[in-house]
Amino acid sequence: MGAAVCNWCKRLEMPIIVFAYLALIPLLSVNMASEIIIFSIYALSYNLLYGFMGRLSVGPMLFLGAGVYGAAMCCVYLTANPIACIAAGIVCGALLGMLLGPVTVRAAGAAFALVNMAFNQVGFFMIQTGLAGWTGGSDGKSLYFDPIGPLDFNKPNHVFGLALVCLLAAFFLMRRLTESPFGIIIKTIKENERRGNFLGYNIYGTKLLVYVITAAVSAFAGALYAIMFGYVTPSFISPARNIEVIFATLIGGRGNIYGSLLGGAIFILISSYLPNIIQRWELFFGLILLASVFWFSKGIPGIMDLFGPKKQDVNASAKGGLR
C-alpha cells in the first residue's frame, strides 16, 4: 500500500513542481520565479556534494562562475546561440572540475573546504584582473542572445520556460543518481569511505565523479544566469557569496533533493524581501544559519517531522529478533 502511494507521489511530483513554480509568477514576478528556479538548480548540485557525499566546499561559486563566464565568453566571442552558450558553460564547469578534482577530492573536512575556497579566490582574481582583457574585469560584459525560432531568451517569460525545463532535467538527473546504486555508494562515502574501499569500490574515482557532476550542474545554473541577466560581472564568481548555497542546503535539508528546491526558494525570498523590512537583514540570516547548524540539522523537513506522525520505533518492530 505504502509503495503504491509512493509510486503515485513520484508520478505526480513533476506536475506539482511545475505548478508550484508557475504559481510563483503572479505572487512574485516572472524574473523572481526564474531566479528561484536557477538558484535551485545550483542548490541541487551543491546538495549532491555536501548533502549526499558529506563534503562541505566553501568555494562552489567557482563552478557557478565558470558556467556564467563560459556562456558569456561563448556569446561574446563565438556564437550568441543560447543552447551553444549553455553547452559551453557546462563544458567549462566540467573541465574545471576535472582539472581541480584530482587535487581537491584527496582532501576531506576542513582541508577540502579550504582548498576549494582557495581555488575560488584564484578564479575570482583571474576573472577580475588576470583575464580582464577578455572578461571585462570589474565592469563585466553585456550579453545579447540570438532567438531560436520563436524562442527569444531575451524575454523574461521565455527565460522562465527555459529555466523550468532545465530544473526538471536537473531534478530528474539528481533523483536518478541519488536513488541508483551510485547514490548508495555516495551515501556510504559520507558515512565511512574506508568501508567502501573494503567492499571493493574505487572510492577516489567515485568522489572525483561526484565533484565533476557538481561542477557541471553548478555551471549549468551559471549559464542560465548569464542568459537570464544578460550581463556578467565578477559578482557571479565572488567568494563572498559562497555562503548562499550552503545556507539554502542547510535550510532545505542536507541529502534531500526536495529540500534543495525549498531551500533555494527560501534563500532568494529572504535575500530579496527581507532587506526591505530589516535594514541589517544579514543578522537575521546569520541567526537562521546558527539555528540550522545547532538545532535543526535536517532543515525545514526535519522541523516538519517534529510535528508529523511519530515514526515507528525500529527496535520495537524488531522485537522478537536478535538483541
Added chain:
Amino acid sequence: MLLEVEHLDVFYGKAQAVHSAAIGVKPGEMAFLVGRNGAGKTTIMRAISGFTRAGADSRIHFNGVDIANHRPEEIARSGLRYVFQDKRVITKLTVRENIHLAAYPFHVSPKAAVAKICDIYPRIEKFLNIKAGGLSGGQRQLLLIGRALIGNPKLLLIDEPTEGLAAGIIEDVFKVLSQLKGDVSMLIVEQNLDLVRRLADRIYAMKEGRIMMELDNSADSRSGSNLEQFL
C-alpha cells in the same frame, strides 16, 4: 596454502607492532588468531587486507598472488574480505541497501545477494527495510558476515566476531560460522576460547607482536593446549 604470510613486520611510526609474523590458511580451513589486547592480532588483519602498510620485507601471498601493500579495494576484489571488529554498518542506509552495496562491485544481482543473506540468517528478512543503524550488535555482526560472503570470496578475515555480544547471540554467530566451515576459508581473531576450540582447524597464539605458538591439526586445536596463557 590459500593465504601465506611470511616475515610480516608492521610499524606504527618507530614502534614495531608486529615482528616477523608467519601465518598460513589452507583452502576450506578455519584458522584462529588468539592473544591479549594489544598483541597485534588486528594489526595483522589490517596489514593483510591492505589497511595498514606492511614492512618492506613482508611477504603476503593470497591465492598465489603477492598482495602486500596493494590497495584495499583491489584486495577485496581478489576474493579476500575483511569483517571489522567494530561492527559498523552504513547506518543511514537500510539493511537491504547495505546488502546491495556489497553486491554491485562483484556483479551479483542485488536480489540474489539478499536471498543469500536471508538463507544464512533468515531472521534478517523482517529487518530489510529498516535503517541499519537500528540493528542490534548481533544483528549487525551477522549482516556484516553475510555481506562479506557476497560474490563468493575465497577467504574471510573476521575480527572478534563475538566481542561485546550477549551469550545467546554468540551461539547464533557460532551457528553461522560452523555452517560456513569448509565452504569458505576463514582467519578469525577471537578471544572466546570455547568458540575457538569448537571450530578451529588451526590456531595461532600471539604475544607482544609475535606468533608464539601454532597448533596445526584439529586435535591439537580442539584441546587448545595452554592457550589460556596467551589471554
